[in-house]
Amino acid sequence: MVEMAPVVSSQGVTISCPVDGMFSFYNSPYPAHRQSTGVDVYPDAGFGGVAPSPVSGEVTLIRRVRSPRGRNFEASEYDVVTLLRSPENPGKVAKVLHVDPSLSVGDEVRAGGELGTLLRSGYYGFATSPHAHVEVREPTDPLRARGGHSVERLIEVGRVEPLEELRGVVTLCSPEFSIVRLETPARGLPADVGGVLGVLDGGIPYYGWMGVHYDSGRPEGGVVELLGHPIATVGAVHDRMSLADCSDFSVKVDGNPILGLSLRLSPRKCVDVKLVPRKIGGLALDEGSDVKVVIKPK
Numbered sequence: 001m002v003e004m005a006p007v008v009s010s011q012g013v014t015i016s017c018p019v020d021g022m023f024s025f026y027n028s029p030y031p032a033h034r035q036s037t038g039v040d041v042y043p044d045a046g047f048g049g050v051a052p053s054p055v056s057g058e059v060t061l062i063r064r065v066r067s068p069r070g071r072n073f074e075a076s077e078y079d080v081v082t083l084l085r086s087p088e089n090p091g092k093v094a095k096v097l098h099v100d101p102s103l104s105v106g107d108e109v110r111a112g113g114e115l116g117t118l119l120r121s122g123y124y125g126f127a128t129s130p131h132a133h134v135e136v137r138e139p140t141d142p143l144r145a146r147g148g149h150s151v152e153r154l155i156e157v158g159r160v161e162p163l164e165e166l167r168g169v170v171t172l173c174s175p176e177f178s179i180v181r182l183e184t185p186a187r188g189l190p191a192d193v194g195g196v197l198g199v200l201d202g203g204i205p206y207y208g209w210m211g212v213h214y215d216s217g218r219p220e221g222g223v224v225e226l227l228g229h230p231i232a233t234v235g236a237v238h239d240r241m242s243l244a245d246c247s248d249f250s251v252k253v254d255g256n257p258i259l260g261l262s263l264r265l266s267p268r269k270c271v272d273v274k275l276v277p278r279k280i281g282g283l284a285l286d287e288g289s290d291v292k293v294v295i296k297p298k
Contacts, residue, residue, distance in 0.1 A: 002052035004112040005267040008039045010136035010151045012089040015054050016111040020044045022129075022264040022272065025151065025241070026202040026211035030123075032135055034209070036238060037148035042131040042264065045118060053115035054134050055094040057084030058108045061142070062101055068122035072280055073176075075122035076100075082116075083142050084109070092149070093142050097121075097133040127177040127262065127276045153240060156215045158269060159185040160197040163227055166293040168273065175281040177262070178253075180291055182271040189263050189271055191226045193242055194219025194234060199265065204231065205246040206260045206276070212242045213265065229295050248298040254291050258283055261293070 004016035007023050017023040022042040025033060032038030041054045061083040067076055082096045082103075101116035109115060118130035135148035161184065168180040184190065188199025196217040202210030210232055212224055224232035224244045232244035251260050253275055262274035275293070277283035285291060 001110070002043070002112040004052065005155065007153065007155045007265075007267065008151050009154050010149045011092045013055065013086045013092055013094060013136045014088060014111070014154075015039055015041065015094070015134050015151070017041045017054065017267055018043045018052055018112075019267050022266050024201055024264040025153070026209070026243070027262060027264055028203075029207050031146050032133075032148055034243070035146070036150050036241075038133055038135045039151050040131045040133050042129055043118070045130060047118055047120040047130050049118050049130065051099040051115045051118045051132055052112045053084075053109045054096065054111060054132050055084055055086060056088070056109065056111045057086045057094060059083070059101070059103050059105050060085050060093060062105060063143075070120070070122050070124070071126060073120070073126050075124070076119045079119060079121045079123065080116075081143060091139070092136050093139050095135045095137050095142055095148070098130075099132050126280055127274065129274070153213060155187065155267065157199045157213050157265070158187045160190045160199060160214070161185065162192065162197065163190050166227060166273075166295070167290065170285045170287050170289050170291055171272070173285045173287050177277065178275045178283055178285045180273045180275060180293070182273060184271050185269055186271065187267070187269065188213065188265045189226075189261075189273060191224055191231075193224045193244070194221035196220075200226070200263045201265060203262050203276070204260050205249055205251070207246075209243060209245050210263070212244060214240055216240075227295050229297055231295065231297075250296050250298055252294045252296070253283065253285070256283065
């Protein structure tokens with residue numbers, strides 16, 4: 001069993017994340033994320049590694065679907081939809097994508113137990129990390145791309161302190177992306193949204209939009225600022241989170257332009273910021289080195 005932290009709830013169904021993993025509401029271009037009806041759970045494992053189940057329940061359906069070809073990477077020829085009936089609310093099912101299950105219909109699993117192996121889906125971008133996509137659905141309508149129930153964050157974002165600069169240590173470097181770790185008491189990258197301090201969630205600016213999470217307060221203005229620079233305009237405001245559309249800005253790492261930042265939340269009190277190059281192999285950094293990320297409006 002993998003140690004898990006409850007991070008999300010929907011219709012009484014708890015979705016958990018490995019304590020050494022990451023989770024995201026908005027780091028995706030797909031409709032469920034824009035509509036706040038899906039969450040991605042990233043275990044600390046590679047493609048083909050074990051995927052701990054993000055929910056408890058009984059497997060009611062396993063369906064393989066054809067996967068698109070990978071864009072500049074080798075992808076699995078198929079993806080898998082797995083449905084689990086939750087003991088917390090038997091009237092709902094959890095829909096899980098991107099995991100090839102090791103279980104059969106009728107099997108039961110607890111959150112943190114082995115669900116299957118992590119697939120590299122053709123629905124991913126080249127820099128997408130292994131994860132399980134989770135939605136809570138009606139049993140009569142479990143499979144469509146739209147139609148999930150809204151998800152609510154359970155875990156607090158922590159003490160958010162404004163950053164004077166975005167600087168950290170490279171903990172991983174691959175042709176597809178690099179990871180920079182920031183030491184912060186918050187569970188994500190700190191930012192200001194209309195006078196309220198929160199943390200960012202999304203692929204910025206390349207997806208064109210983002211989410212901002214905060215524990216209390218309500219934004220008074222419509223601008224999201226990172227390092228004192230305006231980077232987005234607030235659209236929808238929900239309970240303890242806002243959606244915002246990116247403005248035109250660039251991201252550089254030690255003077256080198258990159259596609260942008262992939263931002264998620266962590267159950268731990270540290271932040272792993274993913275640096276996404278413009279193309280595979282387009283950013284060469286040394287693990288253990290100290291780097292500075294610069295945000296500049298165009």
